[in-house]
Amino acid sequence: MLEKTNLGRRTGGPLSRMLPEQRLFLKSGDDKVRFARLSPLSQAAALFVGALLLGWMILATSIIAIDSIGSDSAREQTLREQRIYAERLNEISAERDARASEAVAAQERFNAALEQVSAMQERLLDSEDRRRELETAVDVIQATLRDTIRERDEAIAEAKEVRSRHYALADNALSDTFRREDAEVTLEFLTTALTETVEQRDDLTRYVAEAETEAEELSRKLRLQREKADHVFSQLEEAVSVSLEPLDSMFNRVGLPPDRIIEIVRRGYSGQGGPIEPIIISTKGAPPDAMEMRANGLLERLAELDHYRIAVSKIPFYMPIRAAHRFTSPFGPRNGRMHKGSDFAAPVGTPIYAAADGVITYTGRMGAYGKLIKVRHDFGMETRYAHLHRIHVERGQKVSRGEHIGDMGNTGRSTGPHLHYEIRINGRAINPMNYIKAARDVH
Numbered sequence: 001m002l003e004k005t006n007l008g009r010r011t012g013g014p015l016s017r018m019l020p021e022q023r024l025f026l027k028s029g030d031d032k033v034r035f036a037r038l039s040p041l042s043q044a045a046a047l048f049v050g051a052l053l054l055g056w057m058i059l060a061t062s063i064i065a066i067d068s069i070g071s072d073s074a075r076e077q078t079l080r081e082q083r084i085y086a087e088r089l090n091e092i093s094a095e096r097d098a099r100a101s102e103a104v105a106a107q108e109r110f111n112a113a114l115e116q117v118s119a120m121q122e123r124l125l126d127s128e129d130r131r132r133e134l135e136t137a138v139d140v141i142q143a144t145l146r147d148t149i150r151e152r153d154e155a156i157a158e159a160k161e162v163r164s165r166h167y168a169l170a171d172n173a174l175s176d177t178f179r180r181e182d183a184e185v186t187l188e189f190l191t192t193a194l195t196e197t198v199e200q201r202d203d204l205t206r207y208v209a210e211a212e213t214e215a216e217e218l219s220r221k222l223r224l225q226r227e228k229a230d231h232v233f234s235q236l237e238e239a240v241s242v243s244l245e246p247l248d249s250m251f252n253r254v255g256l257p258p259d260r261i262i263e264i265v266r267r268g269y270s271g272q273g274g275p276i277e278p279i280i281i282s283t284k285g286a287p288p289d290a291m292e293m294r295a296n297g298l299l300e301r302l303a304e305l306d307h308y309r310i311a312v313s314k315i316p317f318y319m320p321i322r323a324a325h326r327f328t329s330p331f332g333p334r335n336g337r338m339h340k341g342s343d344f345a346a347p348v349g350t351p352i353y354a355a356a357d358g359v360i361t362y363t364g365r366m367g368a369y370g371k372l373i374k375v376r377h378d379f380g381m382e383t384r385y386a387h388l389h390r391i392h393v394e395r396g397q398k399v400s401r402g403e404h405i406g407d408m409g410n411t412g413r414s415t416g417p418h419l420h421y422e423i424r425i426n427g428r429a430i431n432p433m434n435y436i437k438a439a440r441d442v443h
Contacts, residue, residue, distance in 0.1 A: 011228050019043040038209075079324050088440055089319070106236045107302065113229045120222045134208045140203060145197045160299045207234065233294055240301045246307045253438040256315070256379075258308075264379065265314075266306040281346050313401050314378040316355035316423055316432070317439035320385065321408075323350045328418055330432040340429035341384070341422035348389050350408040350418045352400045355383050355423075363391050369420070370412020373405055379425075387412050388422035 006049045020042040099261075251258040321344050329343035354375055362374035369386040373393065376382050389409025399405060410417045 003053075016040050018164050019047075021214070028388065030077070058139060067373075075326075082324050085440065092439075099239070102239055103236075103243070103302065103305070106232070109232055110229075110236060110295075110298075113225065113232050115228060117222070120218060120225055124218045124222060127211060131208065131211045134204060134211060138201075138204045139209065141197070141200055143267075145201070147199065148193055152193070153205055156186070156212060160393075213313060223387065236298055237301070240305055243305055244301070244308065247305075247312070250317070250438045251311075252377065254434050261311050261315075262304060262307045263381065265311050266303075268378075314357050315435070316381065317354040317435050318353065318378060318401050318441075319436055320344075320353050320355050320383075320421055321346065321350065321419060322353065325419075331429075331433065338429075341386075341420050342432045343418050343420055345416060345418040346408055347411050348407070348409055351404050352385055352388065352406045352408060352419060354401055354403045354405050355421075357400050358383070358399060360393050360395050360399060360405075361396045363393060363395050365411070368413035370414060371409060372412075375405075382427075383423045384420075384422040384424070386422075387414045387418060388414060389417075403417075 003075075009366050021040060022043065023036070023037040248258050251261060323346055325344045325346040328343070328345045329339060331337060332344050352373075356375075356377050358374065358375040358377040361376045362372065363370065365371045366386075369384070371388040371391055373381060373385045373388065373391060375385075385406060387409055388411065390404045391405070392407075392409040393399060393405045408417055408419050414420075421432050423435060
């Protein structure tokens with residue numbers, strides 16, 4: 001047990017008054033009693049050490065709690081940004097598909113309108129040909145009628161001359177009855193011929209009137225078709241312009257001249273079906289009219305849009321990770337060295353996808369990169385995917401944008417599972433986030 005002593009009162013020191021000397025008596029089994037003396041200094045040292053331990057425990061607990069709260073907040077913010085990015089990608093993909101569907105539907109409507117216009121033009125040309133044929137037939141009938149009248153006049157004159165000679169020779173021997181019958185036969189013949197000619201003329205006149213009415217109706221329908229085609233053209237031109245503007249902006253943001261890229265794609269075009277050819281409606285070699293020129297201009301814009309689609313698939317705008325991840329290190333100087341890519345952290349085995357169409361030029365281990373994949377793209381571009389856990393492609397293999405090429409790992413010089421992603425142009429490393437953000441901001 002503990003027993004207070006009067007040492008503190010004898011010393012009179014402040015430490016002795018606060019912590020008087022204590023004795024600890026220990027009784028053993030052989031009835032012997034021993035004691036241990038606890039001086040004020042020993043008690044003060046024990047209290048100081050206990051206070052230090054208690055303060056250290058409170059401080060460590062506070063640091064751990066603050067770090068946990070901060071880590072949870074950063075993780076939630078990262079997950080929220082990842083969800084927003086994934087939703088934006090889905091919206092862009094849906095809008096791109098909708099634009100493509102609208103373009104296909106508009107082109108189908110445009111082709112149908114062109115077919116209708118072509119059919120109406122053919123019918124109008126046929127009507128014009130029939131009208132010209134009718135005019136020619138009327139001219140022929142009129143010429144025949146004139147010839148018939150002339151021949152009738154000549155026959156009447158000849159008959160008069162014959163009758164005069166006959167009357168002179170026969171001295172009016174013919175009777176009045178014979179002359180009357182002869183005149184009646186001649187008059188009947190001429191009347192029949194004139195009646196048939198008039199009927200043919202009336203029939204041709206009615207036919208010409210019907211042809212002119214049909215031609216006017218065809219012209220009206222052709223005018224309506226042209227108005228519909230003009231409306232379709234306006235919608236298509238607006239849709240193409242709306243689709244091309246954000247693509248121009250995306251290329252300009254990463255420093256790629258759109259005209260130069262499209263020209264390279266156009267020269268190397270090898271898609272199925274070939275490029276979109278201009279429309280030539282006239283079959284007589286005549287120069288194209290305003291509608292044909294407008295249609296050809298629209299087809300050129302559609303071909304340009306298709307070239308943009310090809311160029312986008314060949315340039316690494318695509319995000320190589322779709323799963324939840326954290327952006328851990330940007331492009332630029334880091335610890336006195338140049339960090340030539342961007343790092344994205346996620347669990348081991350997270351799928352890695354090709355950022356654009358290309359050809360695999362290297363697979364395997366490479367120093368600090370660990371397991372590495374190199375992909376060569378058009379326009380002198382190359383992408384690199386480092387620190388992989390598993391590789392799913394082989395050298396020389398062609399890959400498409402979004403194709404699964406490997407899994408995230410922790411190989412090489414790495415402090416944790418992550419993807420080191422690089423974009424190089426003619427061997428020079430550039431910031432990959434410029435391309436990712438440019439594609440992300442396209443609406």
